[in-house]
Amino acid sequence: xxxxxxxxxxxxxxxxxxxxxxxxxxxxxxxxxxxxxxxxxxxxxxxxxxxxxxxxxxxxxxxxxxxxxxxxxxxxxxxxxxxxxxxxxxxxxxxxxxxxxxxxxxxxxxxxxxxxxxxxxxxxxxxxxxxxxxxxxxxxxxxxxxxxxxxxxxxxxxxxxxxxxxxxxxxxxxxxxxxxxxxxxxxxxxxxxxxxxxxxxxxxxxxxxxxxxxxxxxxxxxxxxxxxxxxxxxxxxxxxxxxxxxxxxxxxxxxxxxxxxxxxxxxxxxxxxxxxxxxxxxxxxxxxxxxxxxxxxxxxxxxxxxxxxxxxxxxxxxxxxxxxxxxxxxxxxxxxxxxxxxxxxxxxxxxxxxxxxxxxxxxxxxxxxxxxxxxxxxxxxxxxxxxxx
Amino acid sequence: xxxxxxxxxxxxxxxxxxxxxxxxxxxxxxxxxxxxxxxxxxxxxxxxxxxxxxxxxxxxxxxxxxx
Numbered sequence: 001x002x003x004x005x006x007x008x009x010x011x012x013x014x015x016x017x018x019x020x021x022x023x024x025x026x027x028x029x030x031x032x033x034x035x036x037x038x039x040x041x042x043x044x045x046x047x048x049x050x051x052x053x054x055x056x057x058x059x060x061x062x063x064x065x066x067x068x069x070x071x072x073x074x075x076x077x078x079x080x081x082x083x084x085x086x087x088x089x090x091x092x093x094x095x096x097x098x099x100x101x102x103x104x105x106x107x108x109x110x111x112x113x114x115x116x117x118x119x120x121x122x123x124x125x126x127x128x129x130x131x132x133x134x135x136x137x138x139x140x141x142x143x144x145x146x147x148x149x150x151x152x153x154x155x156x157x158x159x160x161x162x163x164x165x166x167x168x169x170x171x172x173x174x175x176x177x178x179x180x181x182x183x184x185x186x187x188x189x190x191x192x193x194x195x196x197x198x199x200x201x202x203x204x205x206x207x208x209x210x211x212x213x214x215x216x217x218x219x220x221x222x223x224x225x226x227x228x229x230x231x232x233x234x235x236x237x238x239x240x241x242x243x244x245x246x247x248x249x250x251x252x253x254x255x256x257x258x259x260x261x262x263x264x265x266x267x268x269x270x271x272x273x274x275x276x277x278x279x280x281x282x283x284x285x286x287x288x289x290x291x292x293x294x295x296x297x298x299x300x301x302x303x304x305x306x307x308x309x310x311x312x313x314x315x316x317x318x319x320x321x322x323x324x325x326x327x328x329x330x331x332x333x334x335x336x337x338x339x340x341x342x343x344x345x346x347x348x349x350x351x352x353x354x355x356x357x358x359x360x361x362x363x364x365x366x367x368x369x370x371x372x373x374x375x376x377x378x379x380x381x382x383x384x385x386x387x388x389x
Numbered sequence: 390x391x392x393x394x395x396x397x398x399x400x401x402x403x404x405x406x407x408x409x410x411x412x413x414x415x416x417x418x419x420x421x422x423x424x425x426x427x428x429x430x431x432x433x434x435x436x437x438x439x440x441x442x443x444x445x446x447x448x449x450x451x452x453x454x455x456x
Contacts, residue, residue: 054447091400098401098419103410106403326408327443337402337445345407 006032006042006300008070008275010375014242015317016272020044020305029291040068040298041288046309046329048289049278052301053334058280060336061086067281068298070378081223083277083336090335096210097220098339100149100203106342109145113347116144117354125358125389130365133385134237139165141351142232145343149228150221151202152191160187168230170372170383188221228340231274234374234381235344236351239267241385242319243352245368252321253356263321264348269328270319272304276378277332303329304380361389390428391455392437394421395448404443409436421448 007017015021023030024044034040043052052058061067062084082093099105124136131137143161152160166172166180192204192214199205203224207217243250253259278301282293293299307328308316331338338344355362364370365386372383392412394405401419405412412425412433428437434451441449 054445094400095418095420099417100419101401101403102415102417102419103403103406104415326404326439331402333445335400335446337400337404339402342403342407 005035006040008376010373010380013371013373013375014270016302016304016308020302021308024305024309029289029293031297034068034298034300038068038298040300041282041291041293043278043288043299043301044305044309045289046306046312046327049301049303049306049329050333051288052280052299053278053329053332053336055286056087056090056335057282057284057286058299058301059086059283060084060090060280064281064283066296066298068279068300070276070279081219082339083223083227087335093216093220094335094339096212097203097207100206101339101343103342106346109343110346110350112148113141113145113350114354117141117350120144121354121358130386130388133240133387134233134382135165135384137351137355138233138236138240138385139168139229141236142229142347145232145347146225146228149203150188150191150224151195151200151204156187160184163187164225164229167226168233184225185218185222188225189218192217192221224340227338228343230381231379232344232347234273234379235268235271235348237382237385238271238273238380239264239348239352240355240362240387241364241368241371241382242267243356244362244364244387246319249319249321250356253352257353257356259321260349260353261345262324264345264352265326265328266319266321266323267348268330268345269307269313269323269325271380272307272328272330273380274330274332274338274378275302275304275380277336278303303332359389363388390434390437391450391452392423392426392428392441393450393452394423395450396420398446398448400446400448402445404445405440405449408440408443412437413440427454 023042028045029043029048031039032042043049120137120140124131143164147157147160163180163183167177195204195208280299282295282297282299284295286293310316313325331341365388371385374381399421405421406415414422414424416422428434437451441451
């Protein structure tokens with residue numbers, strides 16, 4: 001095949017790839033060239049994306065032959081984790097853990113997360129008048145939150161944080177990434193073993209008490225880390241960069257802090273960073289948007305483009321904090337919809353409130369154009385965000 | 390109108406509680422609980438309808454009450 005692979009590159013930092021938007025207009029369910037001379041069905045409309053992600057016959061099981069993978073993405077483990085499973089295996093494991101992430105339990109974490117954010121901003125402000133926001137704020141906050149959820153002892157936080165950061169470092173070689181990943185998995189495995197001996201007040205101990213096998217728990221712990229750390233960090237950076245770049249939006253939040261939850265929701269829709277979650281394999285002949293997708297074909301439900309579907313979101317390219325749209329698919333849809341979404345919302349709301357209140361002079365140390373975006377990444381975000389105050 | 394939930398398919402995303410905390414809750418295991426099974430006011434029905442639409446596992450139903 002001579003055609004170039006379907007590109008995931010986001011050339012405009014504020015927009016899905018132009019080709020994806022064109023497909024949404026002209027051929028919303030269509031076969032496009034994919035990696036290694038294969039093809040994949042690109043699904044671009046909001047309703048069709050919900051159809052694919054809501055139907056487990058579009059399989060998430062990455063061990064199935066022909067299951068698509070994203071460039072630069074390798075499966076986290078030989079041991080399957082939740083996002084790589086189908087029902088009933090997926091349902092059993094998700095049901096066991098989902099009680100940890102209820103709206104109420106997450107809301108109860110607010111005071112502690114506020115404290116973490118205040119301390120992180122204290123340290124950033126004490127360090128001088130310039131910083132890389134990614135390193136100083138975006139990565140540390142979710143790292144500490146997830147470390148505490150997993151019950152990582154305080155003395156191990158720096159080891160945990162350094163390896164988590166190394167895993168997503170821009171300049172890291174694949175070997176360095178693998179090494180950081182290996183160290184984290186080994187660490188979480190050790191933590192699980194330790195909790196078998198000495199149970200504490202944390203997810204791992206409670207899951208063990210509920211009968212979760214230790215090796216399954218290591219995979220779960222690692223998934224919670226990768227799903228809850230870099231994604232949240234990316235959203236923090238993108239939100240702050242947007243508010244600096246578009247002062248009229250920042251002004252709205254200054255004048256009316258009650259807009260914050262709506263702003264978080266709208267920015268989640270607008271950036272839809274975790275596109276990698278939309279890869280599936282059809283396990284039956286299935287119709288999507290009037291097109292028959294044969295069994296065995298790879299499918300990519302493009303959530304970012306779906307979230308710009310003008311039939312669902314009027315003026316989809318405008319950031320509107322009063323839009324009030326809860327039906328976006330930034331956290332996916334169907335049985336795999338993000339388990340930690342309410343934690344992500346809470347962290348984002350707390351961080352943005354604190355940044356606006358405490359650093360009124362925050363600005364880019366360079367310009368918006370100097371920001372290096374993860375334009376090819378499995379998760380969209382920024383590598384570095386040099387800021388001054 | 391009658392609002393029902395299928396707890397066998399619920400995946401505990403919490404979208405319903407997030408959308409309409411007056412009509413839904415979650416038990417300690419994260420499974421949906423319907424607090425207001427018979428929404429009546431226009432606004433109650435509108436919010437219940439939205440919750441049904443955003444439920445990722447399509448575990449909620451809103452139907453006309455039996456006469």
